[in-house]
Amino acid sequence: MIAADRPVLKVEGLARHFVTKDFFGREVHRVRAVDGVSFSVAPGETLGLVGESGSGKSTTGRLILRLDDPTAGQVHFEGQEITGLGKGQLKAMRRRMQVVFQDPYSSLNPRMRVGEAVAEPLRAHRLFKTAAERRERVAQLFQRVGLDPRFAERLPHQFSGGQRQRVGIARAIAVEPKLIVADEPITALDVSIQAQIVNLFMDLQQEMGVAYLFIAHDLAMVRFLCHRVAVMLRGRIVEMASTEQLFADARHPYTQALISAMPIPDPDRELARQRIFYEAVTPPQEAQLQEVSPGHWVLSS
Amino acid sequence: MAPLLQVRDLTVRFDTMDGVVHAVSGVSYDLAAGETLAVVGESGSGKSVHVLAMMGLIPKPPGRIAGGQALFEGRDLLTLPEKEMRALRGGKIGMIFQDPMSSLNPVLTVGFQIVESLRKHIGLSKSAAWKRAAELLDLVGIAEPHRRVKQYPHQFSGGMRQRAMIAIGIACEPKLLIADEPTTALDVTVQAQILDLVRKLRKQLGMAVIWITHDMGVVAGIADNVQVMYGGRIQERGPVRAVFRDTRSAYTWGLLQSLPDHDAPAAAGVAGAHRLVQIPGYPPDMLRPPLGDPFAPRNRYATERCLTEVPPLVQAEGAAPGHLVAAWYDLRQVRATQGAALHGATA
Structure with a gap:
């Protein structure tokens, strides 16, 4: 069982609050974007992070990547606490x-040839010695993600x-990472392309043993490709379980509402759909995750 | 009874620096009063552009109507003077878009924007219009409507703005509501509420709906008929159950096959156990559209003829009445002989 291994990522009590202060420096307003989030990801595992917009799922991803600093809590990556790391140590961690971001276009320099963009992380980590070696590595990466290596000269x-997202993925796997934070990686893609990219993610996981934190709102896709799922609501994880447990036996009313609202591409099932309604409320501060069965955690209410 | 809307051979082009974009080519269909039609397609399919063109909302230039008619209650929308078109938009034809912030005026209260429409299109008095505006917000499920009518769009959450947009769209009890991916940016729970709302309203008001989407789950939940577009053309059209159960276009079939199987166990895809059935290749470049069937270059069942000659949209053989397909191949044979192999071959 995957969970028995040392986790590649362990997040403890992670919080990010946005505080508004008045002229005298007194706190007037506090938004708890992320509030006491804890979970771990095993090597080679895919953990889905789902929830509505504003639930804190993307902020959680940014905190783990150190693109933002937490108000409280710790992030352990391969056993090392990384929230206090300086620039040099961060580079080694990265x-x-x-x-992998939602919009591959915004994460690529429009004037840089895509081959260069893929070579950039290799250069930053000194993973080639000669120009020929670099070209060969880039060509391999292009092939690996299903792009014609001759496209390396393009902008x-x-x-x-879909092709740009493949470039984004080639860039991410260039340095053979242990964890990829994928923030809505297929949301912006055409439907006929989504399956290609999802299959690519799965292939890469099998070959490289990479773990994913898969941040998404497409529940059908999450159900298909994640080992475990954590459901976020207003900065808190309200339920976390194996994908089977979560979809068969959702316990938190918000999870139940979410699953019951999932569109199903079948007219007869849509006709028979029984919706569960839940007026979302901010979970009380003192609420704790409780293990209702092995590996299945639900926020007490 | 004549259909509410008759689209005939609608063709739209964009003249750009790089050449002519073949956005919509020869699109024809009828929409009956009270019917809900889902138009499915992806970027570049022409699904949004064809309705924007009908409503006189594409910028000209670079856009131009290269041919066709769109008869709404017998009048051709494509040749209607702008003044009459303005009277229709927001009047007999309501519209809602994906991004409410781009259609709501940020410096006017939500109530004022509804009132403006009510006064202009149905000539309500000021006090009657304000009363109706609050009723409409209540109808679309916005709590405390009397307080909310006086608020500005930025004081609304995303889901509430979309509801406000719907309130404006239906304010004048339109005969036709055009909805362009209105729930795509919303969370699934909010999306489900909006779908419920539209289902309820169309019953109450007896309005026809054109619902543009790329989500087959939404189509299954809302449509009477579905029309699948690709490369500026209609690939398949018919009653929603017929199209889902007796699919005749290879593109529609590819789309349905590429979705995760709801009957498969959860986590079926982990550890590479199952792969999604993928459509090979990429959408066509509409500056250089394929010569024949636009989907042919990505269609493994395409014949020689598919590559060179555009197939007409005709009644599919042995299918439900009104189930049309544009294909030179017969997908029934493919499904019978290769359906099982398809899953195996790509797994």
Whole structure:
């Protein structure tokens, strides 16, 4: 069982609050974007992070990547606490933790040839010695993600959305990371392309043993490709379980509402749908995650 | 009874620096009063552009209507003077878009924007219009409507703005509501509420709906008929159950196959146990549209003829009445002989 291994990522009591202060420096308002979030991801595992917009799922991803600093809590990556790391140490860590964003276009320099963009992380981590070696590595990476290596000379705008996302993935896997934080990686893609990219994620996991933190709102896709799922609501995890447990036996009313609202591409099932309604409320501060069965955690209410 | 809307051979082009974009080519269909039609497609399919063109909302230039008619209650929308078109938009034809912030005026209260529409299109008095505005917000499920009518769009949450947009869209009890991906940016729970709302309203008001989406789950939940577009053309059209159960276009079939199977066990895809059935290749470049069937280059069942000649949209053989397909191949044979192999081959 995967969970028995030392986790590649362990998050404890992670919080990010946005505080508004008045003229005298007194706190007038506090938004708890992320509030006491704890979970771990095993090597080679995919943990889905779902919830509505504003639930804190993307902020959680940014805190783990150190693109934002937490108000409280710790992030252990491969056993090392990384929230206090300086620039040099962060760079070493970033070789093993990568990110794939929703919009590949905004994360690529429009004037940089995509081959260069893929070579950039290799250069930053001195993973080639000669130009020939670099070209060969880039060509391998292009092939690995299903792009024609001859496309390396092109600029990002000469690609379709699906191709650009492949470039983004090639860049992320260039340094052979142990963890990829994927923030809505297929949301912006055409439906006919989504399956290609999802299959690519799965293949890479099998070959490289990379773990994913898969931040998404497409529940059908999450159900298909995640080992475990954590459901966030207003900065808190309200339920976390194996994917089977979560979809068969959701306990938190918000999870139940979410699953019951999932669109199903079948007219007869849509007709028979029984919706569960839940007026979302901010979970009380003192609420704790409780283990209702092995590996299945639900926030007490 | 004549259909509410008759679209005939609608063709839209964009003249750009790089050449002519073949956005919509020869689109024809009828929409009956009270019917809900889902138009499915992805970026570049022409699904949004064709309705924007009908409503006189594409910028000209670079856009131009290269041919066709769109008869609404017998009048051709494509040749209607702008003044009459303005009277229709927001009047007999309501519209809601994906991004409410781009259609709501940020410096006017939500109530004022509804009132403006009510006074202009149905000539309500000021006090009657304000009363109706609050009723409409209540109808779309916005709590405390009397307080909310006086608020500005930025004081509304995303889901509430979308509801406010719907309130404006239906304010004048339109005969036709056009909804362009209105729930795509919303969370699933909010999306489900909006779908419930539209289902309820169309019953109450007897309005026809054109619902543009890329989500087959939403289509299954809302449509009477579905029309699948690709490369500026209609690939398949018919009653929603017929299209889902007796699919005749390879593109529609590819889309349905590529979705995770709801009957498969949870986590079926982990550890590479199952793969999604993927459609190979990429959408066409509409500056250089394929010569024949636009989907042919990505269709493993395409014949020689598919590559060179555009198939007409005709009644599919042995299918439900009104189930049309544009295909030179017969997907029934493919499904019978290769359906099982398809899953195996790509797994």
